[in-house]
Amino acid sequence: MKQRKTTKIIIQLCLLLFFATVVIAPIVGMFLRITPESFREMTSSSQFMPALINSVTTTLTATVISVVLALCASFAVCRTDIRGKSFFAMLFTLPMLIPSISHAYGLKALFGVNGSGILSVIFGDSISIFGFWGIVAGSVMYSFPVAFLMLQSILQYEDGMPYKAAAVLGIPRIRRFTGITLPYLKKTLISTFFAVFTMIITDYGVPEALYNAEFGKTVSILMYENVLSVEYGRASVVGLLLLIPAVIAFAVDLLVPEQSQSGFVTEYAEPGEGRAARTAAYVFCILLSVIVAMPIVAFGVQMFASAYPNDMTFTLSHIADTMRSGADGFLLNSLIYSVFAALSGTVLAFICAYLTARAKSGVSNGLHLISITSVAIPGLVLGLSYVIFFHNTPIYGTFFIIVLANTIHFFASPYLMMYNTLGKVNPDLESVGRTIGVGRIRIITDVILPKVRFTMYEMAVYFFVNSMMTISAVSLLAPPSPKPIAVMISQSVSQMQIEKAAVVSLIILLINLVLRLAVTLINRRRQPA
Amino acid sequence: MGSLNDKLVISDLSKGYKDKDVLRGVSFTVRDGEFLSILGPSGCGKTTLLRILIGLLHPDTGTVVKDGVDITNAAPDKRGMGIVFQNYALFENMNVVKNVEYALMIKKETRPTAHEKALQMIEAVGLSEYVKAMPKNLSGGQQQRVAIARTLALQPDIILFDEPMSALDVATRLSMRKELKSIQSSFGTTMIYVTHDQEEAFALSDRIMIMDNGVISQLDTPETICEAPANDYVRSFVLDNLRAKIDSLSKYAPGLRE
Numbered sequence: 001m002k003q004r005k006t007t008k009i010i011i012q013l014c015l016l017l018f019f020a021t022v023v024i025a026p027i028v029g030m031f032l033r034i035t036p037e038s039f040r041e042m043t044s045s046s047q048f049m050p051a052l053i054n055s056v057t058t059t060l061t062a063t064v065i066s067v068v069l070a071l072c073a074s075f076a077v078c079r080t081d082i083r084g085k086s087f088f089a090m091l092f093t094l095p096m097l098i099p100s101i102s103h104a105y106g107l108k109a110l111f112g113v114n115g116s117g118i119l120s121v122i123f124g125d126s127i128s129i130f131g132f133w134g135i136v137a138g139s140v141m142y143s144f145p146v147a148f149l150m151l152q153s154i155l156q157y158e159d160g161m162p163y164k165a166a167a168v169l170g171i172p173r174i175r176r177f178t179g180i181t182l183p184y185l186k187k188t189l190i191s192t193f194f195a196v197f198t199m200i201i202t203d204y205g206v207p208e209a210l211y212n213a214e215f216g217k218t219v220s221i222l223m224y225e226n227v228l229s230v231e232y233g234r235a236s237v238v239g240l241l242l243l244i245p246a247v248i249a250f251a252v253d254l255l256v257p258e259q260s261q262s263g264f265v266t267e268y269a270e271p272g273e274g275r276a277a278r279t280a281a282y283v284f285c286i287l288l289s290v291i292v293a294m295p296i297v298a299f300g301v302q303m304f305a306s307a308y309p310n311d312m313t314f315t316l317s318h319i320a321d322t323m324r325s326g327a328d329g330f331l332l333n334s335l336i337y338s339v340f341a342a343l344s345g346t347v348l349a350f351i352c353a354y355l356t357a358r359a360k361s362g363v364s365n366g367l368h369l370i371s372i373t374s375v376a377i378p379g380l381v382l383g384l385s386y387v388i389f390f391h392n393t394p395i396y397g398t399f400f401i402i403v404l405a406n407t408i409h410f411f412a413s414p415y416l417m418m419y420n421t422l423g424k425v426n427p428d429l430e431s432v433g434r435t436i437g438v439g440r441i442r443i444i445t446d447v448i449l450p451k452v453r454f455t456m457y458e459m460a461v462y463f464f465v466n467s468m469m470t471i472s473a474v475s476l477l478a479p480p481s482p483k484p485i486a487v488m489i490s491q492s493v494s495q496m497q498i499e500k501a502a503v504v505s506l507i508i509l510l511i512n513l514v515l516r517l518a519v520t521l522i523n524r525r526r527q528p529a
Numbered sequence: 530m531g532s533l534n535d536k537l538v539i540s541d542l543s544k545g546y547k548d549k550d551v552l553r554g555v556s557f558t559v560r561d562g563e564f565l566s567i568l569g570p571s572g573c574g575k576t577t578l579l580r581i582l583i584g585l586l587h588p589d590t591g592t593v594v595k596d597g598v599d600i601t602n603a604a605p606d607k608r609g610m611g612i613v614f615q616n617y618a619l620f621e622n623m624n625v626v627k628n629v630e631y632a633l634m635i636k637k638e639t640r641p642t643a644h645e646k647a648l649q650m651i652e653a654v655g656l657s658e659y660v661k662a663m664p665k666n667l668s669g670g671q672q673q674r675v676a677i678a679r680t681l682a683l684q685p686d687i688i689l690f691d692e693p694m695s696a697l698d699v700a701t702r703l704s705m706r707k708e709l710k711s712i713q714s715s716f717g718t719t720m721i722y723v724t725h726d727q728e729e730a731f732a733l734s735d736r737i738m739i740m741d742n743g744v745i746s747q748l749d750t751p752e753t754i755c756e757a758p759a760n761d762y763v764r765s766f767v768l769d770n771l772r773a774k775i776d777s778l779s780k781y782a783p784g785l786r787e
Binding site: 426427428429431432434435436437438446447450451 | 580583584585604605606607610611612614615616618619620621622623631632635636679683
């Protein structure tokens with residue numbers, strides 16, 4: 001028995017050491033690059049304060065719009081009796097499957113660089129997609145699906161009894177919303193706000209594509225430029241700054257108590273049946289669907305039009321050109337990176353989740369905390385910290401560092417998925433195994449893995465999809481060859497090959513969509529547990 | 530030293546977690562073929578005691594001797610004991626017969642022999658119609674029978690039960706009590722049954738061990754406990770509770786008190 005305990009603790013300590021090396025040490029290394037001089041240089045540079053103000057104002061505006069839209073959309077989907085809820089929900093989350101930079105180019109395609117887009121033709125060329133409102137619009141497109149998913153997942157499991165009681169007492173609908181729904185959503189709303197804020201302020205894809213000289217840059221662009229010019233000290237100052245909202249978001253999630261008590265819910269809140277609410281929900285969902293789908297449709301049009309928007313005759317030449325310029329190779333690289341990230345990430349997340357959920361020891365809490373820490377590190381900051389920490393190691397500039405960065409960057413969510421699933425699996429299975437002479441490993445392979453396999457599929461897809469589309473950490477770490485395909489989007493645009501960016505974005509979307517749908521179908525077919 | 534028909538001799542068992550002593554010097558014997566209930570409120574140490582007996586926990590002090598052999602440090606599967614957990618812990622990805630077969634295959638039985646033995650055990654617990662059913666499609670009582678069949682298949686000398694009826698409805702509990710007694714008489718197995726339900730303990734047991742705060746308050750036959758409770762705790766926890774039940778029922782069935 002003592003030997004079993006010792007083995008368990010040794011494995012957990014090894015994992016702790018691994019995470020300390022690939023999560024904590026790089027971040028500490030980044031901090032150590034900050035000297036009083038680099039701090040002064042960065043903060044006193046003429047670009048810094050305007051960039052900071054730009055980042056904060058665009059992010060705050062986009063966050064508020066995104067969360068409000070997500071709240072309305074999740075309310076429409078969960079609390080009205082409209083038809084096609086699954087369709088709307090799927091459409092609202094579609095933008096999650098393409099890189100942030102693609103949203104920006106989608107908007108560019110719609111409005112055109114000089115008023116030459118489809119929407120400019122309709123609205124006139126007074127609307128420019130560059131600058132403040134362009135960045136806000138792109139950021140909303142990019143962050144809305146995440147906010148929607150967070151709010152929808154909590155709204156659909158709300159207890160229905162308080163609403164029934166309120167209805168019996170004759171409490172008006174608006175008071176039910178302010179008195180029951182909002183307090184229930186409070187924690188999730190706060191978490192969503194911080195998560196979305198962090199997502200937007202640390203993203204450089206949208207601002208990079210949509211900033212202009214008049215508006216100026218954002219801090220994420222400054223950081224990216226400083227890394228490219230090997231000014232690691234100055235870049236680290238921005239990295240530290242970008243870490244602040246992420247750490248606050250992390251702390252909020254840990255410290256604010258959970259309002260939902262799904263374990264005690266006997267019946268979930270039912271959708272209302274009001275005609276006015278239904279009509280409003282339809283109008284809202286259809287409008288939002290059109291807005292969400294427009295950039296993607298614009299990509300599709302761009303991909304098949306000879307010279308969008310002037311010559312709209314059908315052609316396949318853009319696809320052929322993109323493939324000829326090496327997209328097939330980039331795509332293969334991305335597929336390899338993503339498959340390896342999915343495999344290593346899923347295995348690592350399962351082992352960690354198993355050890356913290358079902359094989360607790362004195363170090364389990366430490367391992368749990370470090371496993372979810374990666375959620376507090378934005379991709380761009382992780383990328384910078386890896387550039388600094390692994391610069392003189394053999395893995396720098398190789399396939400391994402990309403897979404490692406993607407595995408760590410996207411680790412927290414799949415880990416938590418598995419941690420929660422394993423927590424619900426019968427706690428005595430291993431004990432039964434021991435009494436009949438079956439070891440822990442055999443119980444895991446024979447009983448536990450078959451039980452949690454659907455969560456494993458979800459985890460693998462999560463790693464795969466995100467690895468396919470991420471450009472944050474990867475843009476700083478990608479070796480000259482083999483480069484992943486998402487990086488090709490910004491390259492194509494900088495070479496004024498917008499059609500190639502459209503083709504690449506749609507290829508990523510298509511692959512991610514097929515995989516996502518396949519897993520959804522497999523999981524839907526499973527028998528209820 | 531125990532007498533000749535002592536199956537299990539437990540001496541001076543203690544177990545503590547951080548600042549709490551869960552078991553404090555517990556000593557008792559279990560006779561061969563008897564049905565012994567361990568009765569006490571939540572947190573009194575009864576489940577910890579059961580887990581030490583099966584070998585899932587190691588005591589801080591004390592010994593567990595079975596048939597004259599010290600098994601305190603033996604692995605759980607080398608003790609000749611089986612356990613039925615409160616939540617049954619069935620393998621949800623395997624059907625009824627596979628759940629039972631699995632344990633036998635681990636013990637190196639050939640597949641046909643394991644299958645044959647599994648079917649016999651399933652028949653013994655009255656589940657022949659459900660051989661191919663998945664656990665999630667069975668009722669609580671049926672799941673419990675599968676767990677018992679899986680335990681019986683390995684032919685243990687002693688079966689331990691950790692509050693196995695707490696999740697069952699009243700009617701199923703009553704039928705399962707009969708079932709358990711008949712299984713015990715057919716197989717002659719010694720059974721140690723942990724419960725917090727006084728009525729259940731009195732209905733099933735040859736002897737009852739009443740625990741309070743990590744120590745044994747009384748270990749006797751149900752009759753002796755009723756006639757001569759060892760202390761105030763036994764009187765209030767066991768007898769007063771049973772009397773309250775009888776009083777509430779006798780309002781509607783006046784003959785019950787007699």
